[in-house]
Amino acid sequence: MEKQSRLLCSELCVQRRLYEVTLNCAILAWKDIQIAKKHTGRAIYGAVKAGSSCVPVCEIIAVQEKDDDTPCKNTGKWQKVPQSPADPCQHAFTVFYVERTRQHCWWCSNVTFHCSDHSLCLLWVQTIREQLALLNSERRVNYYHTFANRPKSLLVYINPYGGKQRGKQIYDHKVAPIFSRASISTDVIVTERANHARDHLKTEADLKKYDGVVCVGGDGMFSEIMHGLVSRTQQEAGVDENSMEETLMPCGLRIGIIPAGSTDCICYATVGSNDPVTSALHIIVGDSQAMDICSVHNEDRFLRYSVSLLGYGFYGDVLTDSERKRWMGPARYDISGVKTFLSHRYYEGTVSFLPAEGNLGSPRDKMQCRTGCSVCRQSSSDKLVSKNEDSVSDAECQDTWTVIRGKFLAINAASMSCACPRSPKGLSPSAHLADGTTDLILVRKCSRLDFLRHLLRHTNKDDQFDHSFVEVYRVKQFRFSPRYQECDSEVDLRESGVTGKRFLSQICREHRACGCMPSQSNWNCDGEILPHTAIQVRVHCQLIKLFARGIEEQQVFEDPYAHCAI
Numbered sequence: 111m112e113k114q115s116r117l118l119c120s121e122l123c124v125q126r127r128l129y130e131v132t133l134n135c136a137i138l139a140w141k142d143i144q145i146a147k148k149h150t151g152r153a154i155y156g157a158v159k160a161g162s163s164c165v166p167v168c169e170i171i172a173v174q175e176k177d178d179d180t181p182c183k184n185t186g187k188w189q190k191v192p193q194s195p196a197d198p199c200q201h202a203f204t205v206f207y208v209e210r211t212r213q214h215c216w217w218c219s220n221v222t223f224h225c226s227d228h229s230l231c232l233l234w235v236q237t238i239r240e241q242l243a244l245l246n247s248e249r250r251v252n253y254y255h256t257f258a259n260r261p262k263s264l265l266v267y268i269n270p271y272g273g274k275q276r277g278k279q280i281y282d283h284k285v286a287p288i289f290s291r292a293s294i295s296t297d298v299i300v301t302e303r304a305n306h307a308r309d310h311l312k313t314e315a316d317l318k319k320y321d322g323v324v325c326v327g328g329d330g331m332f333s334e335i336m337h338g339l340v341s342r343t344q345q346e347a348g349v350d351e352n353s354m355e356e357t358l359m360p361c362g363l364r365i366g367i368i369p370a371g372s373t374d375c376i377c378y379a380t381v382g383s384n385d386p387v388t389s390a391l392h393i394i395v396g397d398s399q400a401m402d403i404c405s406v407h408n409e410d411r412f413l414r415y416s417v418s419l420l421g422y423g424f425y426g427d428v429l430t431d432s433e434r435k436r437w438m439g440p441a442r443y444d445i446s447g448v449k450t451f452l453s454h455r456y457y458e459g460t461v462s463f464l465p466a467e468g469n470l471g472s473p474r475d476k477m478q479c480r481t482g483c484s485v486c487r488q489s490s491s492d493k494l495v496s497k498n499e500d501s502v503s504d505a506e507c508q509d510t511w512t513v514i515r516g517k518f519l520a521i522n523a524a525s526m527s528c529a530c531p532r533s534p535k536g537l538s539p540s541a542h543l544a545d546g547t548t549d550l551i552l553v554r555k556c557s558r559l560d561f562l563r564h565l566l567r568h569t570n571k572d573d574q575f576d577h578s579f580v581e582v583y584r585v586k587q588f589r590f591s592p593r594y595q596e597c598d599s600e601v602d603l604r605e606s607g608v609t610g611k612r613f614l615s616q617i618c619r620e621h622r623a624c625g626c627m628p629s630q631s632n633w634n635c636d637g638e639i640l641p642h643t644a645i646q647v648r649v650h651c652q653l654i655k656l657f658a659r660g661i662e663e664q665q666v667f668e669d670p671y672a673h674c675a676i
């Protein structure tokens with residue numbers, strides 16, 4: 111006789127093959143899993159037995175009672191548990207929960223429980239709802255990361271033109287249904303022009319009504335929303351964004367990204383995939399992932415914030431050339447990439463930077479920033495400490511600045527790995543999301559063949575820094591000034607939005623002396639072009655938070671929830 115065990119109402123049994131499980135007066139065969147209620151707290155999890163899985167309450171999306179008259183349709187899946195004499199299907203409830211699939215993707219799975227006793231069925235539904243409500247009432251930290259509250263109301267901005275121009279469809283068909291199932295209320299704004307979202311966030315939006323902001327679009331759209339939120343927060347905190355020395359105020363609201371762009375590298379590096387449903391589920395379960403932000407100034411004038419890539423030279427020229435090809439969608443980058451590669455331009459200038467001290471790891475330590483990253487956690491505790499001590503402002507200890515002059519094919523500052531479909535490991539595979547530093551990659555002038563080798567290594571396992579012409583440093587601040595200072599004609603040309611061919615021919619006309627080799631590239635700041643080339647950059651540690659948890663380790667646990675020490 112199989113060992114039987116009485117199930118308390120707060121225990122739940124779930125079968126992996128999702129066939130209907132019949133609750134026969136709440137007694138289930140022991141060999142199915144038990145999700146034992148641990149005396150340590152709210153999460154309900156248990157040991158995994160072969161052929162079944164368990165679901166922690168923090169990954170249950172919703173529970174819905176099935177109205178009684180729905181026939182217990184034979185779902186074509188075989189019934190494993192023998193039918194009890196009374197019709198076992200009179201009452202039923204369905205549990206919707208997160209199911210992990212390939213490469214960090216999640217999808218919303220569900221299982222229906224049938225029960226002959228109506229009151230028991232109601233008790234289950236009520237108990238599960240109580241457990242879900244408890245998730246928001248207490249601050250819970252598990253082994254990996256601090257859970258935060260589940261959002262109940264969200265402000266959603268949709269960019270209808272980003273990526274393949276499918277933002278609206280993606281949201282309506284894939285995301286909205288899950289949000290409503292999780293009873294999240296949303297205010298949706300479809301943007302009518304560039305910077306519509308940023309301006310609305312900066313001025314009109316009543317942020318007290320919402321638990322978070324959702325960006326449906328690509329990196330550029332995220333950048334808009336991040337600018338709106340950060341500027342609004344500084345404005346309300348009375349912090350002047352133009353002064354580089356001031357410490358910025360962290361933003362309270364979390365940002366969720368529903369990927370609908372061309373590169374989507376921010377979503378890719380914080381969730382591990384660019385799948386809209388996966389991102390929606392991370393928003394619903396209330397994940398929270400801190401992120402560094404770089405502020406970019408030009409002579410005490412604030413220019414922009416950056417979270418992923420600040421690229422001069424190659425990536426700047428790729429972006430400049432691709433701007434005129436927006437109609438091509440994501441492919442524009444590859445076309446411009448080949449064209450820029452073939453023109454093989456280098457730029458002269460001076461880079462100076464303040465190296466990151468302490469045990470913040472190094473860009474070549476092969477360590478990858480994952481969920482619960484120890485380096486990022488260390489930085490957040492250091493941040494608290496330095497806030498208390500009167501930290502010597504970095505600019506004062508001038509002596510530790512390093513200065514490098516030279517001819518560069520590319521100068522890239524990666525504040526995160528910049529992993530994306532084009533480059534699965536990213537520009538700097540060991541960069542951290544929330545360590546308060548950015549990885550400064552200097553690619554000096556070299557042959558086309560060498561540069562091609564360097565680029566190719568972004569797409570395979572080889573170390574793209576292992577070249578004589580490549581140097582990489584982990585820094586907290588850096589500056590760049592081009593050798594040939596831009597004269598005001600260049601500046602006002604740039605500011606009047608003249609870029610590309612016309613810009614260069616204009617310059618060449620005025621500077622007979624120079625060859626037709628342009629002396630200036632543009633800075634690519636998260637996919638937007640900066641109006642100046644001489645810039646000062648400073649990293650602000652963990653200034654914003656995303657509805658994400660970083661990239662989860664892929665290991666297969668014997669017991670997936672043994673580590674959640676609540």
Ligand SMILES: CCCCCCCCCCCCC/C=C/[C@@H](O)[C@H](CO)NC(=O)CCCCCCCCCCCCCCC
Binds near residue numbers: 418447530636
């Ligand atoms: C031969 C294959 C070489 C493959 C090289 C792969 C390196 C790709 C590295 C991608 C780095 C993406 C950084 C993301 C920055 C985002 O914040 C930003 C906004 O979305 N995206 C871009 O600026 C958009 C930047 C997109 C840059 C695309 C560069 C494409 C390079 C193609 C070069 C081909 C050369 C081969 C010639 C025979």
Ligand SMILES: Nc1ncnc2c1ncn2[C@@H]1O[C@H](COP(=O)(O)OP(=O)(O)OP(=O)(O)O)[C@@H](O)[C@H]1O
Binds near residue numbers: 331370
């Ligand atoms: N309604 C709109 N009309 C025109 N442009 C818009 C609108 N809404 C947003 N934008 C702008 O479109 C730009 C690109 O949007 P988005 O980043 O979503 O797509 P993408 O550039 O193709 O993706 P990625 O940035 O990942 O490469 C953003 O900089 C954003 O400011």
Ligand SMILES: [Ca+2]
Binds near residue numbers: 524542543548
């Ligand atoms: Ca970083």
